[in-house]
Amino acid sequence: MVPMIKIAVDLQGADRPQTELVDGALMAVRENEELYLYLCGNEQELTRYINERGYRTERIEIINAPEVITNHDDPAEAFKNKKNSSLVRAAQLYKDDPDIGALVSCGATGAIFVTAMMMLGRIARISPMLLVELPRIGGTPLCIVDCGANVDCRAEKLVDFAHMGIAYMKAVGVAAPKVGLLSNGAEDKKGNAVVKQANELIRANIPEFVGNVEGTSVLTGEADVIVCDGFSGNVLLKTIEGSAKAALAELRKLPGVQDAVGEQLDAVYRKYDFNTQGGAVLLGTNIPVIKGHGAANSGTMYNIICSAARLAKNGLVDKIRAEFAANAV
Amino acid sequence: MVPMIKIAVDLQGADRPQTELVDGALMAVRENEELYLYLCGNEQELTRYINERGYRTERIEIINAPEVITNHDDPAEAFKNKKNSSLVRAAQLYKDDPDIGALVSCGATGAIFVTAMMMLGRIARISPMLLVELPRIGGTPLCIVDCGANVDCRAEKLVDFAHMGIAYMKAVGVAAPKVGLLSNGAEDKKGNAVVKQANELIRANIPEFVGNVEGTSVLTGEADVIVCDGFSGNVLLKTIEGSAKAALAELRKLPGVQDAVGEQLDAVYRKYDFNTQGGAVLLGTNIPVIKGHGAANSGTMYNIICSAARLAKNGLVDKIRAEFAANAV
Numbered sequence: 001m002v003p004m005i006k007i008a009v010d011l012q013g014a015d016r017p018q019t020e021l022v023d024g025a026l027m028a029v030r031e032n033e034e035l036y037l038y039l040c041g042n043e044q045e046l047t048r049y050i051n052e053r054g055y056r057t058e059r060i061e062i063i064n065a066p067e068v069i070t071n072h073d074d075p076a077e078a079f080k081n082k083k084n085s086s087l088v089r090a091a092q093l094y095k096d097d098p099d100i101g102a103l104v105s106c107g108a109t110g111a112i113f114v115t116a117m118m119m120l121g122r123i124a125r126i127s128p129m130l131l132v133e134l135p136r137i138g139g140t141p142l143c144i145v146d147c148g149a150n151v152d153c154r155a156e157k158l159v160d161f162a163h164m165g166i167a168y169m170k171a172v173g174v175a176a177p178k179v180g181l182l183s184n185g186a187e188d189k190k191g192n193a194v195v196k197q198a199n200e201l202i203r204a205n206i207p208e209f210v211g212n213v214e215g216t217s218v219l220t221g222e223a224d225v226i227v228c229d230g231f232s233g234n235v236l237l238k239t240i241e242g243s244a245k246a247a248l249a250e251l252r253k254l255p256g257v258q259d260a261v262g263e264q265l266d267a268v269y270r271k272y273d274f275n276t277q278g279g280a281v282l283l284g285t286n287i288p289v290i291k292g293h294g295a296a297n298s299g300t301m302y303n304i305i306c307s308a309a310r311l312a313k314n315g316l317v318d319k320i321r322a323e324f325a326a327n328a329v
Numbered sequence: 330m331v332p333m334i335k336i337a338v339d340l341q342g343a344d345r346p347q348t349e350l351v352d353g354a355l356m357a358v359r360e361n362e363e364l365y366l367y368l369c370g371n372e373q374e375l376t377r378y379i380n381e382r383g384y385r386t387e388r389i390e391i392i393n394a395p396e397v398i399t400n401h402d403d404p405a406e407a408f409k410n411k412k413n414s415s416l417v418r419a420a421q422l423y424k425d426d427p428d429i430g431a432l433v434s435c436g437a438t439g440a441i442f443v444t445a446m447m448m449l450g451r452i453a454r455i456s457p458m459l460l461v462e463l464p465r466i467g468g469t470p471l472c473i474v475d476c477g478a479n480v481d482c483r484a485e486k487l488v489d490f491a492h493m494g495i496a497y498m499k500a501v502g503v504a505a506p507k508v509g510l511l512s513n514g515a516e517d518k519k520g521n522a523v524v525k526q527a528n529e530l531i532r533a534n535i536p537e538f539v540g541n542v543e544g545t546s547v548l549t550g551e552a553d554v555i556v557c558d559g560f561s562g563n564v565l566l567k568t569i570e571g572s573a574k575a576a577l578a579e580l581r582k583l584p585g586v587q588d589a590v591g592e593q594l595d596a597v598y599r600k601y602d603f604n605t606q607g608g609a610v611l612l613g614t615n616i617p618v619i620k621g622h623g624a625a626n627s628g629t630m631y632n633i634i635c636s637a638a639r640l641a642k643n644g645l646v647d648k649i650r651a652e653f654a655a656n657a658v
Contacts, residue, residue: 137579148513151521184477184563192480192560215567219575231521234513235561238544239568243601244576246548250466251577251590251597260589261580268580272572 004036004059005309006100008090011041012068013107014296018042018086019049021106024301026055028309035059035309038093038100040086042066065089071294075110079118087111091119094287101312104279104304106292112282113149120285123320128284129161130230130291131168132237133307135271136219140174144218146230147237147280153229155197160324162206164283165225167323171316179206180213180223182232188212194229202227205327215239237274244272279304281311288316333365333388334638335429337419340370341397342436343625347371347415348378350435353630355384357638364388364638367422367429369415371395394418400623404439408447416440420448423616430641433608433633435621441611442478449614452649457613458490459559459620460497461566462636464600465548469503473547475559476566476609482558484526491535493612494554496652500645508535509542509552511561517541523558531556534656544568566603573601608633610640617645 009025011018018041029035036059039046043064050057067085069078082088087107094100103120105112117128129146136142145165150157162179169177181199183191188199190212202209213223218236228236248269252258257265270277275293277300282289290308292300338354340347347370358364365388368375372393379386396414398407411417416436423429432449434441446457458475465471474494479486491508498506510528512520517528519541531538542552547565557565577598581587586594599606604622606629611618619637621629 137575138582151513182564184480184560184567192558195560214571215564215569216571218568219571229521231513231524232561232564235511235544236564236568238513239547239565240544240572242543242545242548243569243572246466247573247576247597247601248580250600251580251593253467254590254593254596257590257593261583261586264580264583264586267583268576271579272576 004099005034005312006036006038006097007305007308007312008038008093008100008103009040009305010087010090010103010105010107011039011046012086013070013105013111014292015294016297018046020298021296021301022046022049024298025305026050026060027298027302028305029059030056032306032309034313037061037305038063038090040065040090063089063093069108069111071108073108073111075108075114078111079114087115088119091115094120100287102287102308103289104292104308105289106294106296106300109291112289112291116282116285116289120287120289123284123286123317123324126160126164126284126324127157128282129164131165131281131283132274133172133278133281134240134274140224141172142218142224142226143168144226144228144233144237146228146233148230148234149282150229151231153194155194155201158194158198158227158229159201159205162202162209162225162227163323163327164320165227166208167319168281168283168316169224171311171314171319174224177208177224178210178222179208179225179227180210180221182218182226182228182236183212183214186212186214198227241272241274245269276300277303278307283320286317333428334363334641335365335367335426336634336637336641337367337422337429337432338369338634339416339419339432339434339436340368340375341415342399342434342440343621344623345626347375349627350625350630351375351378353627354634355379355389356627356631357634358388359385361635361638363642366390366634367392367419369394369419392418392422398437398440400437402437402440404437404443407440408443416444417448420444423449429616431616431637432618433621433637434618435623435625435629438620441618441620445611445614445618449616449618451614452646452653455489455493455613455653456486457611458493460494460610460612461603462501462607462610463569463603469553470501471547471553471555472497473555473557473562473566475557475562477559477563478611479558480560482523484523484530487523487527487556487558488530488534491531491538491554491556492652492656493649494556495537496648497610497612497645498553500640500643500648503553506537506553507539507551508537508554508556509539509550511547511555511557511565512541512543515541515543527556570601570603574598577601605629606632607636612649615646
């Protein structure tokens with residue numbers, strides 16, 4: 001029997017219905033014959049939808065969890081009271097089947113966090129953090145960590161983010177990832193108090209460190225891992241998206257541009273439309289959680305399941321453990 | 330006699346020679362007959378250069394200050410020891426002639442700061458801050474404050490930044506500027522500890538507040554003033570530039586694009602090339618200091634002198650005083 005990559009999928013809690021998101025899940029399972037998906041949602045509706053469309057039902061298992069956690073729910077309350085929600089049930093599957101390699105959801109971020117922390121277990125001593133992978137022009141991707149989980153950080157945490165980013169980049173195939181620290185200047189002495197201290201700690205502990213990185217050179221510089229606190233990282237990520245799209249939209253409005261290069265413009269624009277392209281990865285729990293945007297469509301669901309499968313197959317969590325074990329203090 | 334707008338111009342300390350930068354200054358004075366410029370630099374060289382080219386010498390006065398402060402100088406030492414530098418002499422002119430309305434320099438940032446603080450005097454109770462004005466698509470500009478002067482801030486300072494931004498936008502012709510607070514989410518409760526507290530303070534004190542702004546909507550949203558600490562503001566500003574340029578460069582590489590729309594691409598690209606376009610404004614001293622990038626050319630010098638003239642003419646400092654007086658606590 002082929003070794004399976006098992007993924008637990010929460011199909012509810014996003015803007016679009018589970019019957020749309022499941023299309024992406026089924027596309028992923030059809031393409032990748034190592035993949036085995038637990039599809040959590042309203043079983044009756046999902047079964048009818050899948051049967052009506054004549055989808056094959058190999059390597060999928062529908063888990064009945066009809067309750068929905070929304071953005072309006074208090075995360076902790078929702079976790080406590082909605083035990084039959086697709087999110088909580090998806091996380092619970094990991095307790096029954098430790099072969100599950102990742103959890104995928106496009107639901108409410110806060111509830112995903114609470115549920116992951118309560119149900120998936122933490123990798124020893126590591127605080128959970130959010131990593132986002134970005135495409136880079138003409139080359140390997142880069143990642144930003146943390147993108148929003150830890151908005152107030154001590155400098156030591158930024159060292160953890162660096163280790164986590166290194167492990168992640170290795171899991172996606174970058175053999176010797178380089179680490180940069182987001183700052184307001186390239187020189188070591190630049191930064192706010194936390195960043196200045198983090199620069200010293202990272203320089204002392206992480207040989208892959210290439211120094212401070214400014215906002216101008218995140219997309220074009222040599223660093224594969226951009227380290228920052230969750231507040232700055234969130235500003236960075238959203239500003240990259242907003243500014244790239246604004247500049248392209250501005251160009252499109254100029255006379256003749258749309259007619260001449262509309263298709264090329266669309267292609268570049270889509271690359272910077274992070275919301276519908278990929279997801280953020282919650283790291284620090286015993287299996288990674290890939291969180292797609294609430295506005296996800298079936299394409300997003302397909303993308304994030306493929307990402308989850310790749311991370312599970314490439315042993316991301318083992319790489320994280322190895323990275324931290326090698327650098328234990 | 331026409332009322333004069335007097336500007337003190339430091340022509341040295343940038344990457345390019347004073348003889349190149351002075352071209353921009355002379356262009357500005359030729360175009361604007363209210364303008365009177367004190368040109369600080371090596372008098373002998375400047376006089377020869379201006380005479381050789383047959384420039385008119387009305388409304389300019391060359392101040393001999395041959396010493397140069399560079400980026401390698403310690404700012405405080407340089408201020409103390411280089412009293413005959415073009416920067417220090419330019420600032421000193423204000424002591425002799427209080428009609429001077431602004432100081433312009435493309436020299437070393439740290440030295441400009443120290444010199445401004447020591448020579449120009451502070452507007453009561455306000456910490457100096459750096460404001461950058463950005464063009465906005467199809468409309469009025471916006472500004473980011475602080476862009477790097479205060480990398481570690483208490484929440485109260487962000488309220489000052491908001492007042493300063495309002496005064497600035499009024500001075501550039503926006504009658505009722507709206508204020509947004511940079512955060513990692515649009516909801517009031519989002520932010521790091523300082524931003525959450527700043528949200529409450531700004532909401533309580535500034536009627537022009539329209540709420541938190543995310544990186545995705547800085548360029549396209551309704552806020553005319555983006556308030557943030559100097560670290561986040563620097564990341565924001567540089568990321569806007571880097572991402573817009575990266576996306577446009579990526580598009581340019583696609584087959585056929587350069588030939589079809591190369592000129593339009595250049596036009597949009599230039600708009601996001603903040604370094605050579607404009608300058609940052611140091612606010613909080615008795616006259617504003619407009620600081621161009623070290624890589625400034627004659628066009629940059631022309632642009633920042635025009636900005637300085639506009640701010641002086643429109644009574645920026647009076648507007649700042651009025652804004653703070655109206656909101657005194």
